[in-house]
Amino acid sequence: MISNNVLQIADDIKTMKIRGAGAIAIAAAEAMKQAALTYNGEKDSFVEYIREVGKLLLRTRPTAVSLPNAVFYILKRIDSSSEDPVRATISIADEFISNVKNAQLKIAKYGSKLISDDMVIMTHCHSSAAVSVLIEAWKEGKRFKVINTETRPKFQGRVTASILTKEGIPVTHIPDSSIRYHMSNVDLVIVGADTVTSDGHLVNKIGTSILALAADEADVEFYSACESIKFSPASFAGGHIIIEERSAEEVLGEHKDLLDKRGMFVRNPAFDFTPPEQITGFITEYGILPPRASLLLIKYVFGLSSGEMQMRLLEEEP
Amino acid sequence: MDRTVNHGATESALQLLERIEEELLKTPNWKEFSTMFSIFAMESIERRPTSALLTNTMRSLLKFAVDKYAEGQDIETFKKGFYEKIEEVKVATVRSVEKLSDIGARWLPDGSRILTHSYSTSVLKIIEKGNRLGKIKEVFVTESRPGGEGVYTAELLSSLGIKTNLIVDSAVNYFMGEIDFVLVGAEAITAHGALVNKVGTSQIALSAYKRRTRLIVASGTYKFSFESMLGDRIKVPFLDASSLEIPRDLLKLDNFAVSVPLMDVTPPEFIDAIITEIGITSPEGVPILLWEVYGGWIGSQPDIKDLINKLRNIS
Numbered sequence: 083m084i085s086n087n088v089l090q091i092a093d094d095i096k097t098m099k100i101r102g103a104g105a106i107a108i109a110a111a112e113a114m115k116q117a118a119l120t121y122n123g124e125k126d127s128f129v130e131y132i133r134e135v136g137k138l139l140l141r142t143r144p145t146a147v148s149l150p151n152a153v154f155y156i157l158k159r160i161d162s163s164s165e166d167p168v169r170a171t172i173s174i175a176d177e178f179i180s181n182v183k184n185a186q187l188k189i190a191k192y193g194s195k196l197i198s199d200d201m202v203i204m205t206h207c208h209s210s211a212a213v214s215v216l217i218e219a220w221k222e223g224k225r226f227k228v229i230n231t232e233t234r235p236k237f238q239g240r241v242t243a244s245i246l247t248k249e250g251i252p253v254t255h256i257p258d259s260s261i262r263y264h265m266s267n268v269d270l271v272i273v274g275a276d277t278v279t280s281d282g283h284l285v286n287k288i289g290t291s292i293l294a295l296a297a298d299e300a301d302v303e304f305y306s307a308c309e310s311i312k313f314s315p316a317s318f319a320g321g322h323i324i325i326e327e328r329s330a331e332e333v334l335g336e337h338k339d340l341l342d343k344r345g346m347f348v349r350n351p352a353f354d355f356t357p358p359e360q361i362t363g364f365i366t367e368y369g370i371l372p373p374r375a376s377l378l379l380i381k382y383v384f385g386l387s388s389g390e391m392q393m394r395l396l397e398e399e400p
Numbered sequence: 401m402d403r404t405v406n407h408g409a410t411e412s413a414l415q416l417l418e419r420i421e422e423e424l425l426k427t428p429n430w431k432e433f434s435t436m437f438s439i440f441a442m443e444s445i446e447r448r449p450t451s452a453l454l455t456n457t458m459r460s461l462l463k464f465a466v467d468k469y470a471e472g473q474d475i476e477t478f479k480k481g482f483y484e485k486i487e488e489v490k491v492a493t494v495r496s497v498e499k500l501s502d503i504g505a506r507w508l509p510d511g512s513r514i515l516t517h518s519y520s521t522s523v524l525k526i527i528e529k530g531n532r533l534g535k536i537k538e539v540f541v542t543e544s545r546p547g548g549e550g551v552y553t554a555e556l557l558s559s560l561g562i563k564t565n566l567i568v569d570s571a572v573n574y575f576m577g578e579i580d581f582v583l584v585g586a587e588a589i590t591a592h593g594a595l596v597n598k599v600g601t602s603q604i605a606l607s608a609y610k611r612r613t614r615l616i617v618a619s620g621t622y623k624f625s626f627e628s629m630l631g632d633r634i635k636v637p638f639l640d641a642s643s644l645e646i647p648r649d650l651l652k653l654d655n656f657a658v659s660v661p662l663m664d665v666t667p668p669e670f671i672d673a674i675i676t677e678i679g680i681t682s683p684e685g686v687p688i689l690l691w692e693v694y695g696g697w698i699g700s701q702p703d704i705k706d707l708i709n710k711l712r713n714i715s
Contacts, residue, residue: 229659232644234545234568240650247655255658257545257644258570259600263636263664289570292603299606325574333543333568337551340566345558349540349565354574 084135085120088113095149096142103148103276107311108179110139110152115175118168128167129160140395145324147277148311152178154388185309185367186211190218193272193307193365201226201269204261204297207287208238209274211307213245215365216272220251228253229264233287235332235350258289262296271297275308275364280318280380280389282358282373284308285325288351294360303362310366315380315389321396326352407549409587409623410497410521413453416444417486420461425483430475434714437465441708449635450596450663452588452625455704457489462707469714496620499677501525504583504618507680508535513579515540515572515608518598519549520585522618524556526675527583531562538563540575544598546643546660569600573607581672582608586619590628591690591698593668593683595619599636599661605670614672621676621689626698637662 091113094100100109117135121128136153143149156174163170193215197203203226205212216228228251233239243253256264271293277285284290284306297304317323330348331338340346358373371379380386407415420440427433441458448454464485468478504526512535516523530536539557541564544550551566558564567575582604588596595601595617608615628634639660641651650656668683681689690698 231570232545234543234570240647243656244650244653247653250655252655253657255644255646255656257599257660258568259542259545259598259603260659260661260664261570262603262606263599263661264659288568288574292570292573292607295573295606295610296603330566333566334551340551340555340558343555343558343564345560345562345564346554347563347565349567349571349575351571351574354571 084138085117087120088117088135088138091116092139092142095139103146103311104182104309106143106146107148107152107182110149111156111175111178111182113139114153114156115172118171118175121168125168132160132167132171133157137395140392144396147314147316150316150388150392151311151313151384154315154384154391158385158388181367182309182311185311186214188367189307189309189365190214192370193305194219194222194224196270196303196305196365197224197226199225202229202267203227204229204231204264204268204271204293205242206231206239206273206289206293207233208241209307211309211365212272212274213242215307216246216251217249220249226251229268230255231258231261231289231293232256233289234258238287261289261293262299265296265300265302268297268300268302271302271304272365273304273306275306275312276353277323278306278308278313278364278376279323280314280377282361282376284356284361284364284373285323285353286356288354291354291356294356298360304360305363305365305370306361307365310368310379310383313376313380313383315384315386316392317389318377318380318386319389319393321389321393325354328352408519408521408585409448409451409453410493410620412448413451413457414490414493416454417457417490421483421486425479428475430469430478430714433475433479434465434469434711437462438708438711441704441711445704449637450587452596452623453493453620455625455627456622459702459704459707460489461485462704462711463702466707466710493620493622496622496677497522497525500618500620500675501529503677503680504675505529505533505535507675508533509580510535511537512581513537513540515542515575515579515582515604516553517542517550517582517584517601517604518544518547519553520618522620522675523583523585524553526618527557527562528560531560536562538565540565540567540579542567542569542572542600542604544600545569546639546662547598549598572600572604576607576611576613579613581614581616583616583618586617586623587663588623588625588634589617589619589674589683589686590634591624591626591687592628593671593686594628595666595671596625596634596663597666599664602664602666602670605666609670615666615670617671617674619674619676621678621693624686624690624693626690626694626701629698630703634663634665636664
């Protein structure tokens with residue numbers, strides 16, 4: 083039987099009590115660890131049991147990317163571990179959790195090397211990884227300026243502007259419509275990531291792709307600061323990334339009575355795709371990766387078969 | 401926000417002409433008329449320096465006044481003629497929009513899926529007429545921040561029963577694959593065929609170009625600006641932080657600034673065609689149409705600043 087504290091974590095993930103890629107990944111790993119700690123069945127059937135726990139966790143949020151990565155990070159290493167599987171699960175889960183927690187520090191270290199004095203750096207939305215790169219560079223004494231977008235409809239750019247200015251970094255805040263206008267003064271773009279596919283596409287906050295396109299046109303380097311848990315093994319197995327379209331009210335705000343007009347619709351996609359040819363690199367905790375080499379990172383961290391396993395699971399019974 | 405920001409160039413110019421009729425025709429003598437008109441002309445051009453329609457209209461009215469004064473016309477006769485001249489310009493402007501929208505609606509393919517940006521009288525007319533011909537499938541409209549005129553455009557189009565999708569400005573690249581062409585209005589078109597229009601136009605154009613989606617501009621020839629051939633540079637006006645409704649706690653932070661350009665410039669290579677009241681042309685065709693409109697080489701046109709100075713000297 084699966085223990086109650088494992089079921090509780092699964093439920094918290096499912097009901098979105100736990101949010102954000104990092105937090106979900108850590109929670110999933112913690113659940114695997116708890117499952118091992120409370121296991122009291124036959125030693126021989128533990129591997130089968132921990133796979134079942136993995137499946138249970140995967141079903142809580144079928145489209146999340148960091149959750150299956152936590153699960154497969156652990157399952158892949160149990161198989162190849164010489165340790166007792168129960169003890170291996172606990173130590174691998176701990177290792178994974180510590181990796182996730184340290185990922186941003188490493189990303190900040192690698193990313194800050196890309197920044198030099200007097201640069202103008204553009205960013206979009208709010209990404210804690212991208213912000214950590216900027217703050218690290220500033221703390222190292224580099225002096226640069228940041229241009230940041232409002233990021234409609236939810237204005238996450240205001241969060242970024244507030245964090246950076248409080249660190250002392252000069253920020254110029256711009257409407258999303260003026261990205262190309264301002265790009266001629268920009269030296270470097272750093273954004274975050276929601277998901278990265280096996281062929282090197284970046285899925286990120288709506289507007290990222292026009293930013294990348296404008297950067298490409300102006301010959302400006304474009305980086306995505308991105309933990310390894312954002313890479314999608316499922317995309318290697320043919321899994322699609324579904325872009326969520328959110329509510330009309332988010333866009334309309336005070337004008338929501340306009341929806342009464344018979345022809346009126348609002349299309350509000352949360353993310354868009356940026357093609358690898360417009361991305362200079364992914365700044366990950368394992369190093370700065372050329373976008374088309376995404377698969378290398380997926381192979382190294384999660385194993386190439388993890389996507390196939392995930393997709394089969396999704397195709398099985400509900 | 402200033403109303404001129406929220407309205408299309410055509411609508412703003414028509415409003416301005418009405419104000420001229422209201423205020424200037426009350427002036428009792430040449431001195432007062434010329435003082436007021438020179439200030440009026442300067443201010444309106446300063447407020448919207450990018451609007452070629454405004455500049456072109458002002459140039460023709462200033463020239464009319466300077467010429468009539470030079471002819472020694474008395475103020476009452478002049479005012480009557482001036483009024484007629486303004487009416488003539490208004491009628492010509494409205495007629496141009498009608499003609500270009502007829503041409504535009506004729507050009508529209510069946511089942512058109514269109515992306516438009518901001519607010520444009522000409523674009524609205526084309527879509528409205530196209531809809532009457534049953535040619536419109538759906539329209540995507542950007543919010544067009546700062547200002548958000550796109551919301552108004554979406555309201556007008558949806559009221560006509562046209563399927564209208566309002567989107568945020570940053571989503572243009574996402575939807576480029578779902579549309580057949582981009583249709584935008586113009587603040588000005590330079591002699592080089594570049595388009596000056598509401599900020600955001602140029603990145604829509606870039607996205608369209610990248611995907612080989614056509615970009616069509618609806619613009620009367622009265623929005624063609626030849627000043628670029630005389631070395632004048634386009635000065636893009638900037639708005640302040642209030643245009644973005646920035647929360648006060650963010651605004652008061654040290655190191656925080658905004659940069660909010662009102663217009664941007666789309667290079668001619670991103671523009672497939674310009675629909676004018678004379679016909680459809682390419683950006684490279686603009687100098688040819690300028691010749692047509694001004695009846696010769698544009699260098700022979702009077703400089704607007706010279707005209708204002710001449711008017712000022714009337715006493």
